[in-house]
Amino acid sequence: MGTSRDQLYRERMERIERATELKEPDRVPITPNFSFFAARHAGYTNREIMYDYEKSCRAIIKTTVDFGWDATNGPPGLGLTLFSLALLRDHPDVSPLLGRANGVIHDILGERYGRFPGRELPDDSPFQFIGGEYMKVDEYDRLIRDPTEFITNVIMPRTCRSFERPGSAAYLGSAIKLGYENSRFRAMYVNFIEELKGLGFPLNSSASSYAPLDLIGDYLRDIKNVLLDVFRVPDKVKQACDALTPLMIEYGKLTGSSAIKLIGSPRVFIPLHLNEYLSPKKFDEFYWSTLKEVIFGLVKEGLVPFIFYEGYHDPHLETMLELPRGKTIAWFEKTDLRKAKEILGGHTCIMGGPPASLLIGGTPAKVEDYMKSLLEDLKPGGGFIVNPAVSGIPDDAKHENVKAMTEAVMRYGVY
Amino acid sequence: MNGTPDPEKLTVAIADVDEKAALEISQRMLEAGEDPAEVLEVCRRGMSVVGQRFESGKYFLSEMIMAAEIFNEILSMVRPRLRRIEEKPLGRIVLGTVQGDVHDIGKNIMIAMLEAERFQVIDLGVDVPPEKFIDAIKEYQPDVVGMSGLLTSAIESMKNTVESIRATGLTARIKIVIGGGRADEIAREYTGADAFADNAAKGVEIIKAMIVG
Numbered sequence: 001m002g003t004s005r006d007q008l009y010r011e012r013m014e015r016i017e018r019a020t021e022l023k024e025p026d027r028v029p030i031t032p033n034f035s036f037f038a039a040r041h042a043g044y045t046n047r048e049i050m051y052d053y054e055k056s057c058r059a060i061i062k063t064t065v066d067f068g069w070d071a072t073n074g075p076p077g078l079g080l081t082l083f084s085l086a087l088l089r090d091h092p093d094v095s096p097l098l099g100r101a102n103g104v105i106h107d108i109l110g111e112r113y114g115r116f117p118g119r120e121l122p123d124d125s126p127f128q129f130i131g132g133e134y135m136k137v138d139e140y141d142r143l144i145r146d147p148t149e150f151i152t153n154v155i156m157p158r159t160c161r162s163f164e165r166p167g168s169a170a171y172l173g174s175a176i177k178l179g180y181e182n183s184r185f186r187a188m189y190v191n192f193i194e195e196l197k198g199l200g201f202p203l204n205s206s207a208s209s210y211a212p213l214d215l216i217g218d219y220l221r222d223i224k225n226v227l228l229d230v231f232r233v234p235d236k237v238k239q240a241c242d243a244l245t246p247l248m249i250e251y252g253k254l255t256g257s258s259a260i261k262l263i264g265s266p267r268v269f270i271p272l273h274l275n276e277y278l279s280p281k282k283f284d285e286f287y288w289s290t291l292k293e294v295i296f297g298l299v300k301e302g303l304v305p306f307i308f309y310e311g312y313h314d315p316h317l318e319t320m321l322e323l324p325r326g327k328t329i330a331w332f333e334k335t336d337l338r339k340a341k342e343i344l345g346g347h348t349c350i351m352g353g354p355p356a357s358l359l360i361g362g363t364p365a366k367v368e369d370y371m372k373s374l375l376e377d378l379k380p381g382g383g384f385i386v387n388p389a390v391s392g393i394p395d396d397a398k399h400e401n402v403k404a405m406t407e408a409v410m411r412y413g414v415y
Numbered sequence: 416m417n418g419t420p421d422p423e424k425l426t427v428a429i430a431d432v433d434e435k436a437a438l439e440i441s442q443r444m445l446e447a448g449e450d451p452a453e454v455l456e457v458c459r460r461g462m463s464v465v466g467q468r469f470e471s472g473k474y475f476l477s478e479m480i481m482a483a484e485i486f487n488e489i490l491s492m493v494r495p496r497l498r499r500i501e502e503k504p505l506g507r508i509v510l511g512t513v514q515g516d517v518h519d520i521g522k523n524i525m526i527a528m529l530e531a532e533r534f535q536v537i538d539l540g541v542d543v544p545p546e547k548f549i550d551a552i553k554e555y556q557p558d559v560v561g562m563s564g565l566l567t568s569a570i571e572s573m574k575n576t577v578e579s580i581r582a583t584g585l586t587a588r589i590k591i592v593i594g595g596g597r598a599d600e601i602a603r604e605y606t607g608a609d610a611f612a613d614n615a616a617k618g619v620e621i622i623k624a625m626i627v628g
Contacts, residue, residue, distance in 0.1 A: 231481050276476065282475070
């Protein structure tokens with residue numbers, strides 16, 4: 001039994017690798033991301049998933065094993081990538097610990113970006129990233145001059161109640177609690193990975209990076225303001241993106257190399273948000289040029305950028321041909337996957353699946369039809385992985401629809 | 416330049432999302448004693464071009480957001496000067512982000528576009544529970560109720576809200592439109608809404624067709 005699970009693990013890893021390298025594996029891999037769908041499936045509240053590590057891990061393991069996917073993801077958390085940059089240069093070993101918040105970390109930091117179930121939200125809500133305007137437009141120069149200094153000394157005190165007054169008891173106590181909590185999480189996480197591995201399941205990715213403009217939009221200026229800045233202070237926006245680019249490469253490399261050691265995956269997740277907000281000209285000028293640098297910087301290190309192109313990326317598909325062939329994964333949401341294959345086939349591995357509405361409001365028969373047709377069109381020649389849009393399986397997806405999606409891959413995804 | 420600026424230039428400035436020019440021309444028009452209602456009317460024509468350019472793929476969300484900002488800036492200049500109550504609105508819309516979701520970018524673009532089209536909008540804000548929609552329907556008797564949402568969980572929340580509203584029997588002549596990043600035909604059918612829009616320009620078009628015909 002041990003050997004066969006070991007073999008399953010290797011087969012699953014290889015399936016994803018082959019698809020990424022644009023070869024035909026034995027079957028199209030299915031690697032859904034999910035967060036609170038696992039809570040529903042395992043019978044926990046969202047609050048329990050955010051605050052109880054044991055339950056969070058149980059829920060993921062149960063869901064992954066029950067559906068038999070090719071890879072799974074770790075416990076859900078709110079991305080706080082910006083905070084990691086505060087420690088990236090001076091304390092890289094602990095920098096990633098600040099990059100993600102579960103409920104406990106959210107409470108310790110007193111951070112203002114997120115709203116959590118059981119705290120600001122009812123027990124069964126998903127956590128939500130709100131963002132906000134934490135940097136004023138006249139502060140671009142300070143950000144450009146020294147991003148690390150600005151984030152550490154200006155932004156963290158503004159966005160974390162616990163860090164409002166550096167050197168205060170609240171500040172010191174929180175820093176200590178943060179360290180303690182992270183070692184508790186880490187111990188659990190290592191066991192979780194081992195247990196999954198023993199059951200034959202790899203994790204898809206545990207590293208991340210960011211597009212520089214998204215970093216400004218999500219954490220500093222907020223989405224609306226950063227887009228207005230693109231019109232009003234275009235040069236400042238560009239300089240800020242340039243200043244953040246080397247940090248994003250460094251952060252991706254740091255988390256990527258630790259992911260290779262820990263879970264054996266070189267995939268560095270980069271979730272894009274503002275891509276669909278920008279016309280091709282603005283996209284190229286303010287977004288793609290620096291994001292491309294990040295992607296190339298990671299590929300050079302042997303890492304595989306695993307990029308989520310939110311919304312409609314259709315107008316920008318051609319630009320993706322500028323990326324190195326077979327070295328990235330393109331996870332699409334509303335982009336026409338067939339058109340994407342026409343353009344990117346033989347160049348970039350495409351990831352996609354049914355829309356959220358279908359998994360929530362559809363029926364198993366409708367899901368099967370959708371998947372059969374999708375696989376017929378996307379499977380040929382390799383380079384396709386199934387993972388539903390938008391952040392994987394929606395929390396409210398119906399069990400039977402997720403089952404239908406999975407079974408369709410097993411049935412129609414074989415080469 | 417002297418005298419009253421050419422209104423046509425204001426339409427063009429807004430259509431081109433040229434904030435500086437648009438604000439400057441509006442300011443000069445108002446100072447030259449132009450009827451504020453006329454200034455607003457000129458802005459509306461510009462906004463209408465913005466919507467068309469979005470629909471045709473020339474403009475993207477960033478232009479819509481910039482245009483909405485310009486329109487709101489001019490609106491705040493014009494409003495205190497309006498001598499007469501504006502002509503009767505084309506229709507009344509109650510709009511809110513559904514319970515459990517606190518995102519409002521899409522909703523706010525929608526409001527600016529609707530106001531530019533001479534609709535009266537009652538903004539219920541974010542995380543709006545079904546009862547609040549129902550109270551607003553009773554109070555304002557809108558032609559259309561719009562529900563916005565970004566999260567995938569908004570779909571379930573919209574369904575719940577639509578059902579609660581329908582159960583009151585208030586919707587005989589009121590249409591319900593769902594909107595936002597995750598809205599599509601499957602979600603429309605599932606929630607029981609009358610229509611869906613996944614962008615503001617489309618939303619305005621649908622609502623216009625519902626009210627004006």
